[in-house]
Amino acid sequence: MLASAALVAGPATLPAQAASDLPALARAAGEAFRPVTAAEVREARDAALQGVDRVNAMLGAGAFGEGWRRHLGLPEVRAELAADRSKLAVLNAAYDRLTDGSPGLEQPALRALAIALRRYVDLALLENSFDAQSQREYIQKEMARLAKELAKKPADLSYQSSFEIERRIDFIAGLGRSEALVDAFRREFGAANVYVEAASPLLNRLAQRPIREPTVIRDCILGTSISGTGCTDAQITLRTAPSLGTARVQFTLAGIVNASTTGLNGPVAIRSSSQTQFQSQKLVEFGYDSFLVFPADADATTRSQTRSVTKVGGGLGTRLVEKIARRRVAEQKSTAERQSAVMAEERIAERFDEDLLLRIRDARKQVDDAVIRPAERRHATPRRVELATSGTHLSARLVVADRGQFAAAGPPPSAASSGDLTARLHETAVQHLAGVMLAGATIEKASHDAPVEIDRRLPKAIEDALTKAPARTLDAQGFRPWKMTLRKVRPLSVRMQDNVLAATLHLSLLDVGSRVFRGWDLTFRFTPDTVDGRWVLVRQGKVDPLPVGFDPESGLALRGQPLTERGAMIEEIEESLGDSLDVVEIDSINFSQPAGLVRGLRTASVLLGDGWATASWQAF
Numbered sequence: 226m227l228a229s230a231a232l233v234a235g236p237a238t239l240p241a242q243a244a245s246d247l248p249a250l251a252r253a254a255g256e257a258f259r260p261v262t263a264a265e266v267r268e269a270r271d272a273a274l275q276g277v278d279r280v281n282a283m284l285g286a287g288a289f290g291e292g293w294r295r296h297l298g299l300p301e302v303r304a305e306l307a308a309d310r311s312k313l314a315v316l317n318a319a320y321d322r323l324t325d326g327s328p329g330l331e332q333p334a335l336r337a338l339a340i341a342l343r344r345y346v347d348l349a350l351l352e353n354s355f356d357a358q359s360q361r362e363y364i365q366k367e368m369a370r371l372a373k374e375l376a377k378k379p380a381d382l383s384y385q386s387s388f389e390i391e392r393r394i395d396f397i398a399g400l401g402r403s404e405a406l407v408d409a410f411r412r413e414f415g416a417a418n419v420y421v422e423a424a425s426p427l428l429n430r431l432a433q434r435p436i437r438e439p440t441v442i443r444d445c446i447l448g449t450s451i452s453g454t455g456c457t458d459a460q461i462t463l464r465t466a467p468s469l470g471t472a473r474v475q476f477t478l479a480g481i482v483n484a485s486t487t488g489l490n491g492p493v494a495i496r497s498s499s500q501t502q503f504q505s506q507k508l509v510e511f512g513y514d515s516f517l518v519f520p521a522d523a524d525a526t527t528r529s530q531t532r533s534v535t536k537v538g539g540g541l542g543t544r545l546v547e548k549i550a551r552r553r554v555a556e557q558k559s560t561a562e563r564q565s566a567v568m569a570e571e572r573i574a575e576r577f578d579e580d581l582l583l584r585i586r587d588a589r590k591q592v593d594d595a596v597i598r599p600a601e602r603r604h605a606t607p608r609r610v611e612l613a614t615s616g617t618h619l620s621a622r623l624v625v626a627d628r629g630q631f632a633a634a635g636p637p638p639s640a641a642s643s644g645d646l647t648a649r650l651h652e653t654a655v656q657h658l659a660g661v662m663l664a665g666a667t668i669e670k671a672s673h674d675a676p677v678e679i680d681r682r683l684p685k686a687i688e689d690a691l692t693k694a695p696a697r698t699l700d701a702q703g704f705r706p707w708k709m710t711l712r713k714v715r716p717l718s719v720r721m722q723d724n725v726l727a728a729t730l731h732l733s734l735l736d737v738g739s740r741v742f743r744g745w746d747l748t749f750r751f752t753p754d755t756v757d758g759r760w761v762l763v764r765q766g767k768v769d770p771l772p773v774g775f776d777p778e779s780g781l782a783l784r785g786q787p788l789t790e791r792g793a794m795i796e797e798i799e800e801s802l803g804d805s806l807d808v809v810e811i812d813s814i815n816f817s818q819p820a821g822l823v824r825g826l827r828t829a830s831v832l833l834g835d836g837w838a839t840a841s842w843q844a845f
Contacts, residue, residue, distance in 0.1 A: 247413065248372040250406040254397065255368030260357040261348050261400065269345040270306055273316075276338035277303045283334045293329070297322050302342075310353065313346050320346070321665070324604050326682045331601035339604060347399035367393055379414075379634050384718035384729055385776045387631060392714070395629025407629075416633040417611070417622035418651035420640070425465045425617050427645035427844050431821040432463035432476065442484055446564050447557055449495065453486030459503075465614040472511040472612040472619050478577050479504040482569065492537050493550040499529035499562075501569045505577045509585060513610040514597055516589055518582055523574040527566040529558065599684065605661040608632070625654040637837050644829050644841025652719040652836045659717035662687065666716065669708035670801075705738035705801040712773075718746075721833040726751045726762065731773065737797045742790060744773040747798070751809065753831040760828040762809040768802075770794045814842060 277299055284290030294300065302319045305311040323330060323339035330336070355363055371393040374386050382390075394410055397403040440455040459480025466473040481502050488495040505523035509516060534551045536543045600606045609624040626632040630653065637649040666681045679688070711717070712731045720727040729748040734741065748769040751762035771777065772787045783791060814826040826842035833839075 247375040247406070247409055250409055251368045251372040251375055254403045254406050255365035258361050258364040258368075259402065260355075260360040261352040263352060266345070266348045266352050269341070269348050270311070273338070273341040273345045274303065274306050276334070276341040277306065279334045280338050283332065296327075297335075306345075311345075311349060313350055313353075316342050316346050324602070326599060326602045326662075328598075328602070330603075331598045336601065336604065343399070347396075351400075367396070381778075383776050383778045384720065385774065388715055388718070391629050391631060393629075395627070398628040411632075414631045414634050415608070415624060415626070416635055417609070417624050417637075418633040418654040419607075419623040419625055420620070420637050420647075420649040422618050422620045422640055422647045424645050425463075425619070427823070428465065428474065428619060429463045430823050430844060432461060433821045434461045435459075436461065436478075436480065440482055440484065442486055444565065444568050446488070446561050446568070449488040449490040449561075451486050451488045451565075453484055455482045455484030455486075455499075457482045465616060465619050466508065467616060468510070468612075468614045470612065472614045472621075474509055474511075474614065474619070476507045476509065476577075476581055477504065478507075478573070489537070490550075492546060494533075494535050494537050495531060495550070495554055496533045496535075497529050497531050499527055499565065501525050501527040501566065503569060503573050505570075505573050507577055507581055509581075511612065513607075513612065514593075516585060518578075518585060521574040521577040521581070523570040523577070525566040525569040525573065527562045527569060529562055529565070531555075531558075595684075603661045605658070623654075625657050627657060627660075630657055633836070638832075638835060638839055640839060640841070643843075645844045646826055646842045648838075648840050650838045650840075652721050652838075655719045655838075656715060656717060659719075660715050663711055663716045665711060665713040667708065667710045669706075671706050673704035704803070705797060707735070707737040707798075707801050709736070710734040721836055721838055724752055724833045725765065726753075726833055726838070735794070737794075737801055740793060740797055742770075742794055745790075745794065746771050746773055746775075749806065753811070753833060756808065760811040760831050762811060764807050764809070767795055768798045770798070811840075 280297075281290075281294070281299065284293050298315075298319050301315055305315045320339055320342045323335060323342070351360060371390065374382075374390045377386060394407065398407045436457060436459040438457050440457050442451060442453045442455055444451040457480060459478055462477045462479070464475050464477070466475050481500060484499045484501070486497050486499065488497065503523060503525035505521050507521040508519040510519070531551075531554055534547055534554055536546045536550075597606075605625075605627075607623040607625050609622075611622040613620050613622075624632045632653050633651045637651065640647040640649060662681060662683055666679055668677060668679045670677050709730070710733050712733045716731050718729040718731065720729075727748055727750050729746050732742075732745050732747060734743055735745060735747075736742075748771070750765040750769070752765055754761060754763050770791050771783070772790075775781075775783065775787070811828050811831060813828050816823070816825050823844045825845055827845050829841045829843045831838070831840045
C-alpha cells in the first residue's frame with residue numbers, strides 16, 4: 226500500500242547528531258522541515274506519466290497488451306495523472322495491482338511505474354492536504370510524536386508503538402529528504418533479520434549422484450586410430466570452499482572408465498582392455514542473483530592390457546608383422562597410456578563442464594522462479610543479502626524490510642548445532658513478509674467442512690498451510706461462518722518471547738456468526754512442543770481481542786462498549802474455531818522427488834525467544 230501521509234526534512238539544515246540519538250534527529254527533522262511544493266508534485270506526476278507511456282510501448286498492440294492494460298487500469302491511471310487534481314485512491318489501487326505478485330510484474334518497466342506512482346502519491350497527498358504553513362505545523366507534531374516513541378527502549382515497544390514508528394519513518398523515507406534520520410534508523414534497526422545455514426554434508430547429500438553410462442571412444446594415439454566402447458562408473462560430490470560475499474562450492478566427479486578398444490595402424494589391429502581412473506573438479510560461485518562457473522580440470526591415469534595383436538587379413542608375412550607389432554606395442558605402452566590419460570582428461574573435463582552447467586542453470590532457474598522473481602513482482606527484494614561459505618557451512622544473511630520498517634537491532638541467538646539445516650527468523654521479517662502477501666486480504670470459511678479461502682496469490686507452501694483442512698473435524702452444529710479482512714498496512718504483528726509466539730491479526734472487518742466487528746486486533750498465543758515425535762504449536766488460552774489503537778501496556782482499562790464487544794467477540798470466535806487451532810503442525814519438508822540422497826527434511830527443534838524463532842531440520 227502507498228503511504229497515507231508524508232513527512233519531510235531537509236538534511237542540509239539538520240544539526241549534527243549522534244547516529245543513535247534518534248529522538249533528537251526526529252525533533253530536528255520537524256524543525257528543519259521544508260514544505261513540499263507544487264513544482265515537485267508536477268515533476269513526480271510527469272515521471273509517472275512517462276512510466277505509463279513506457280509500459281504502453283512495452284505492451285504494444287494486440288489482445289495480450291490490451292488485456293494487461295485493462296488489468297492494470299492504465300487508461301484510468303493516465304487520466305488521473307493528467308487531471309488537475311488526481312484521485313489518489315485510483316492510483317493507490319493501481320499500485321496494489323502492480324505489486325500483487327502476478328507473473329510478469331517483474332518486468333523493469335512495470336516495476337519502474339509502480340515506484341513512480343508511489344513517489345507521486347507520497348508527495349501529492351501532503352501537498353494537496355495542507356498549505357505550506359500547515360505542512361510545517363503538521364510535520365512538527367508528527368515528528369514530536371515520533372521522537373516520543375523513539376525514546377522508548379526497544380524491548381519496551383509494543384506492537385502499536387513499533388507500528389507508529391514505522392508509519393512515520395515510511396513517510397519521511399518516501400519523500401527522500403530526511404536522510405539523516407532515515408539512515409540513523411536503519412543503522413540502529415537494520416541488522417539482518419533472516420539467517421539460514423546449510424551444513425556441507427547436507428549439500429553434499431543433495432548433490433550426490435551416481436553415474437553409470439556407456440562411453441564411445443574415438444581417439445588417435447601415436448598414429449593408431451582407436452575405437453571402441455566403455456562404461457563409466459562415477460560419483461558427483463560437493464564441498465563448500467571459504468568465501469565471503471558469495472558462496473563457493475566445489476563439485477568433484479570421480480570414477481573409473483572400463484573400455485575395450487581396437488586400434489588400427491597400417492596392417493595391424495591391436496585389441497586392448499583399459500581402465501582409466503579419473504577425478505575432475507569444478508568451482509561454482511553463487512551470488513543472490515548471479516552465478517559464475519569456472520572451467521573444470523581433470524586428472525586421469527590409464528592402465529591397459531593388450532589382448533591381441535594381429536595382421537589384418539592374414540596372408541604372407543603375418544607372423545613377422547605381428548612379432549614386430551607386438552614389440553612396438555610393448556615399447557610404446559607407457560607413452561600410449563599417458564597420452565590416453567591426457568585425452569581422457571580432456572573428454573571428462575568437457576563432459577563435466579557441459580553436464581554441470583546445464584544442471585546449475587536449471588537450479589538457478591528454479592531459484593529465480595521460486596524466490597527472486599516473486600519477490601520482484603511484489604517489490605519485496607531483500608534490502609541486503611550476504612552469502613558466505615566456510616569449510617563446513619553455506620550461510621545466508623538477509624535484511625528483509627521495506628523503506629520504513631524495522632529489521633533486527635542486533636545479532637541472533639546461537640543456531641542449533643545439530644541440524645543439517647538451521648534458520649533464524651526475526652519477528653520483523655515475519656511481519657514484513659506477511660505485509661507483502663496479506664495486505665488487505667480477505668480470508669473466510671463458509672462452512673465447517675469447507676476449506677479456508679483467501680483472495681490473494683500466495684506461494685504454494687504458504688497457501689497450503691493457510692487453507693488445508695484442520696487436523697480435527699469441526700462440529701457442524703456449533704460452527705459459525707466467518708470472514709475477516711486484514712488491514713493494508715502491517716496486517717500481522719508477531720512477538721516471540723520466552724518460547725511463546727504471540728501472533729496479532731490486525732482486522733479492518735470481522736464477520737463471524739451474526740456479528741460484524743470493525744477495527745479490532747486478534748491475538749493468538751502458541752508454544753512449540755512435540756507430540757508423537759512431531760513438532761507442533763500448541764495454542765495457549767483463548768483469543769485476545771483488543772480495539773485497534775488500544776495499548777494494554779498503557780495502563781488504561783477497557784470500558785463501555787469496547788469491553789462488551791470484546792466479550793461477544795471471544796465467544797463468537799471460540800465457538801467458530803472449536804479446537805481446530807489448538808494444535809498446529811509444523812510440517813516437515815518433503816520433496817516431491819528425491820534430491821540426490823535426500824528425500825526430505827524433518828523438523829528437529831523449534832525455539833522462540835528474544836524476538837527470534839530458531840529452527841533446525843535433519844535430512845532423511
